[in-house]
Structure formats: C-alpha cells, structure tokens
Amino acid sequence: MQATPSGSGDTAHSFSVSFPATETAVHGAVGHVCHELAQARLSHDQLSSIRIVLTEAINNIVEHAYANAGSGMIELSVRRFTDRIEFRLSDTGHPLPGNRLPEPCPSGLTGPAASLPEGGFGWVLIRELTSAVEYQRDGDQNLLTLSFDLASAD
C-alpha cells in the first residue's frame, strides 16, 4: 500500500493511498485511512461510520468492478474540508451497470426467514452514512466520490 500526503492545498489532512484490489487488502487500507483521520479529531462514531462506508465501497470495487480477479489497483484520496470529508475512489475495472449508481430498492425484510436477503445491504449502508454519492465513468476509470458530513452525528 502506498500512502501519499497531498501537496499544499486548501485543506489539512488531505492524503491518498493506493492498494491492490483484494479482499485481504481492504481492512488494512481502511484502517490506515481511519488512523490518519483519528488524528483529525473525529469522534469514534464518525470514524466507525467512515470505516463502514469505505469498506462497503471498496468491497464493491473488489467484487464487481474487478470481479474478484485479484489484480488491479484502487486509489483512495481523502480531502478534508471544514464541514465535510470527501473520499474519492478510482479504479480501472468494469463500470457500474448503466454507468450509474444503482437505484435504491426497498429490502423485503418481512416474510419467512428462508427468503431473507443475504446481500444488497452495502449500498443501503453507503447511502445512510454519506451526505452525497457521485459516480462518473471517465475513459477506462471509475470515479466514486463519497461525501461525509462532519456536522451530523452519524
């Protein structure tokens, strides 16, 4: 994993990391980012929400953009503003279907246990814990920007 502090800019605590798109690399990469952000005096609650959001978004890249092929890199840049943190994830895997974010779909939690969903919770968590999500396909790159509002508690 490569970690790079950003050059001088408009924010303190801006940095980026790049790491291979494998399931085993996710925990370490997200841990590194959370460790850096912990220096920026975020609350435990904010850090745990960020950990969830980044893990889910990165898991999607590993499993879907790169189809669990185990090769390919992910770049995560973190930019801290006074009122929010922006996370930008880029990869060169497959685009999201339709080149856009999936539509929210209500999860059916009523009904018999045997029919409970075992998947699809990732985007629910991302949407619940971010103030904005943007996706762009740019040439052969996926760009996902996640905004985390610092004013709210969750």
Place this chain on the structure above:
Amino acid sequence: MNLTSTDKGSVRIVTVEADRIDAAMAIQFKDEMRRETVSGPDRVILNLSQIEFIDSSGLGAIVAAMKQLGNSRRLELAGLTPAVEKVFRLTRMDTVFRLFDTLDDAVASLAD
C-alpha cells in the same frame, strides 16, 4: 477466526473468536457456523462481543447462518458492539433478529 460452542441447558452459545466478520471471512464464518450448529439445541445464541466490525458480507453471513438452522430453530445475537449495532440498525436487520446487550442477558432470557 474460531468459533467455540458451549451448551447451557437448552441453549447453544456460539462465540466468535475474532475481531471482525468481513468479506474476506464471510464464507469461512458460514461454513464454521454450519459445523457448530448442524445439530443441537433449537435455540442458538451467537456471541458477538469480540466483534468490533462487520460489513454487509458479514451481515449476510449471519443471515445465512440463521437460515441454515431451519424453521424450527432460532438464532439470537448477543453482545453487539456499537459499530456492529449500527450496521444492524441502518439495514433494519435489528427487527429481524432478537438482540441482547450481553451474553448474560441472552442466557437469562426465556425462549419466546
């Protein structure tokens, strides 16, 4: 990751000895849960007190573990730490499982 089981009366307590259940561990967790609960008491309490973090794959694996028990048995969860509780709450899965703050609460509580 290690799962250890103890039977207390009519309840099986399965403790997850790990600090997380995430995408990298979800399949192993499902397989080991199947082994730990292939037979035994109808009521299984999953002790998550050592788990500091789950992602949606970990959540899905816990749902799968519940389904593996079949219709006449039930899986209840104990000792959810704050980040784990957050995932259950945001996905509304806290309405699907019976949750206990501590293992003692779970064991002390009567079956439904």
